[in-house]
Amino acid sequence: xxxxxxxxxxxxxxxxxxxxxxxxxxxxxxxxxxxxxxxxxxxxxxxxxxxxxxxxxxxxxxxxxxxxxxxxxxxxxxxxxxxxxxxxxxxxxxxxxxxxxxxxxxxxxxxxxxxxxxxxxxxxxxxxxxxxxxxxxxxxxxxxxxxxxxxxxxxxxxxxxxxxxxxxxxxxxxxxxxxxxxxxxxxxxxxxxxxxxxxxxxxxxxxxxxxxxxxxxxxxxxxxxxxxxxxxxxxxxxxxxxxxxxxxxxxxxxxxxxxxxxxxxxxxxxxxxxxxxxxxxxxxxxxxxxxxxxxxxxxxxxxxxxxxxxxxxxxxxxxxxxxxxxxxxxxxxxxxxxxxxxxxxxxxxxxxxxxxxxxxxxxxxxxxxxxxxxxxxxxxxxxxxxxxxxxxxxxxxxxxxxxxxxxxxxxxxxxxxxxxxxxxxxxxxxxxxxxxxxxxxxxxxxxxxxxxxxxxxxxxxxxxxx
Numbered sequence: 235x236x237x238x239x240x241x242x243x244x245x246x247x248x249x250x251x252x253x254x255x256x257x258x259x260x261x262x263x264x265x266x267x268x269x270x271x272x273x274x275x276x277x278x279x280x281x282x283x284x285x286x287x288x289x290x291x292x293x294x295x296x297x298x299x300x301x302x303x304x305x306x307x308x309x310x311x312x313x314x315x316x317x318x319x320x321x322x323x324x325x326x327x328x329x330x331x332x333x334x335x336x337x338x339x340x341x342x343x344x345x346x347x348x349x350x351x352x353x354x355x356x357x358x359x360x361x362x363x364x365x366x367x368x369x370x371x372x373x374x375x376x377x378x379x380x381x382x383x384x385x386x387x388x389x390x391x392x393x394x395x396x397x398x399x400x401x402x403x404x405x406x407x408x409x410x411x412x413x414x415x416x417x418x419x420x421x422x423x424x425x426x427x428x429x430x431x432x433x434x435x436x437x438x439x440x441x442x443x444x445x446x447x448x449x450x451x452x453x454x455x456x457x458x459x460x461x462x463x464x465x466x467x468x469x470x471x472x473x474x475x476x477x478x479x480x481x482x483x484x485x486x487x488x489x490x491x492x493x494x495x496x497x498x499x500x501x502x503x504x505x506x507x508x509x510x511x512x513x514x515x516x517x518x519x520x521x522x523x524x525x526x527x528x529x530x531x532x533x534x535x536x537x538x539x540x541x542x543x544x545x546x547x548x549x550x551x552x553x554x555x556x557x558x559x560x561x562x563x564x565x566x567x568x569x570x571x572x573x574x575x576x577x578x579x580x581x582x583x584x585x586x587x588x589x590x591x592x593x594x595x596x597x598x599x600x601x602x603x604x605x606x607x608x609x610x611x612x613x614x615x616x617x618x619x620x621x622x623x624x625x626x627x628x629x630x631x632x633x634x635x636x637x638x639x640x641x642x643x644x645x646x647x648x649x650x651x652x653x654x655x656x657x658x659x660x661x662x663x664x665x666x667x668x669x670x671x672x673x674x675x676x677x678x679x680x681x682x683x684x685x686x687x688x689x690x691x692x693x694x695x696x697x698x699x700x
Contacts, residue, residue: 235334235355236277237364239414240269241431244533244562245293246421248431250366250414252353253279254332260300261285261351261366262416265565266482267296271303281306282331283321287368287416288348289314289475291381291468292423292534294567298478311340313347318478323349333357339403341370343396344377344423346387350404352411362410365435370396371404372415374428376444379457381423381464385472393457397450405445409436420531422465422538425620462618465538465636471567485564488548488556490576493585496547504545504572507536509559510579512662516592516678520549520582525666528558530659537566538636539663548574549582592665593677597685600652600677604628605692611650616664617683621656625693627686632696635660638667647673654679654686 236253242264250261251270258279260270274281281304284297288311298318301308309329312322323329325340337352351366369377379392412434419429426443439445444457491499500506506523508515509532515525526535528550540546546563548571550556556574563571575581583589604613604627615626616635626632633641635655645651651673655661658680665676679686687693 235358235361236279238273239431240264241418244531245565246418246427246531246534247293248414248416248418251279252331252334252364253277254334254355254357256280257282257331257334258306259283259285259329259331259334259336260306262287262290262368263296263300265294265296265299265479266561267300267303270300274304280304283307283309283329283336285309285351285366286314286475287350287366287370288345289472290369290416291472292417292421292465292537293565294471294479295475296479297475299481302481311347311349313342314476315347316478317476341367341399341403343379343392343399344369344381346392346395348377352407362412362434363408364412364414365404365407366414367404368416369423370399371413371438371442372417372421372424372427373413373430373433373438374442375424375426376400376442376457377423378425378461378464380461381468385469389458389461390454393454394450396457397453400445404435405439407435409434409439411435413438420534422462422534425461460620462620462634463636467537467542467566470542471537474567479567482561482564485560485569486571488560488571488574491547491573492576493582493587496573496575496582497587499545499547499573504547505540506547506549506575507540507559508549508666509555510549510551512658512678513594513680514551515662516594516665518579518589518591519666520579521588521590522670523549523666524670525662527659527662528555528562532559533562533566535635535660535663536563536568539639539667540568542568542570544570545572546570547572549578550574551578590669592662592669594658594680595652595677597679597681597689597691600654600679601627601686601689601691603652604630611652612646613652613654614645614664615683616653616655616660621683622696626683626696627654628692628694630654630696635664638664642668642671645673650675650677652677652679655682657682657684
């Protein structure tokens, strides 16, 4: 068996190519599909099946384009009601690819149509089977039951279905079976996903909190409590994946724009998206822009925070970064990029337009301010509620980044505001949101809570969680 996992960091997304005797199978492909086609060519594989474990909500899949370009057949659960040509499968169905035997398990719970694929190699029966679980079972976690792919069902109903899936199907498998999910740490499709990208049924039986012995009622209560709000773009991506997204060649490419043209487009309502790292964006940037750096989980945050219909103009350090930004935006369904600032921030300054600066504060200086408990300043922690609950700095209030734009009334104007997250990435995004809303005296805490903990500074129990 040939087997390869592809991992896309900005979406915490894992996809797979496996094959035998010249026949290939791709599972849960990302939107840009060249990597599968190239690897299949190198390995001498013809892609026969393109399998989707479910209708993904957090990214746009490349299943349709990959099938068109490879001649393969799209396989998806019957309950997906897919609107493109496909092979609908149900529990107990099987597929063959060379010596590989693929058994389909219906595994609802994250979504109604979810399937898992149990793969065995008939030429090497001594090898452990591989289970591709999509978003049903993660490493250290299970899929959320409340996302857009479950429309028409309550979170409680889906959690109950997930319990049955885990107990009656997943946990009946041998401990040696290898588990390969569609996501890793950082994905919004789970709450406590490990940074490991594969495991075994036996290891998960012991270590995964959601697989520990408990009643169905207790499991449902656990799975439906404390869930963060699902990003608004998830419903858009489910719809695109059910219809089959256009090929990437159909996505409009941005036009180079002069500084004057960008300024005019901003007056007409265009958003300038600055994709430079926070340490470069902070000291000098265009006022009113949104900073989401390419060096972090760019696609997920862009999908969560941006208006899909609003025209976008990109500011980047290089042409390659512009290309990457357009691609990553397309991966979550954003196709509204109209232009890019030719010459970057230097061209903006040479044209005589002003720039703004956001102070980047070292962690030692911030720790002294936090320890002083100065009532004239405010400290804003934009990590997720679950992160905030593990401890924060004295006097900090929690407003998760995803909620900030709709909770600006909780941030007092006229006070010096220190913004922190885990590393400084999300807090930089938050400072750009605050600045665009007219706040001043905003400071980004460099290194965030990670650096604060490493420094051994005082950590307190949170006063309240948003």
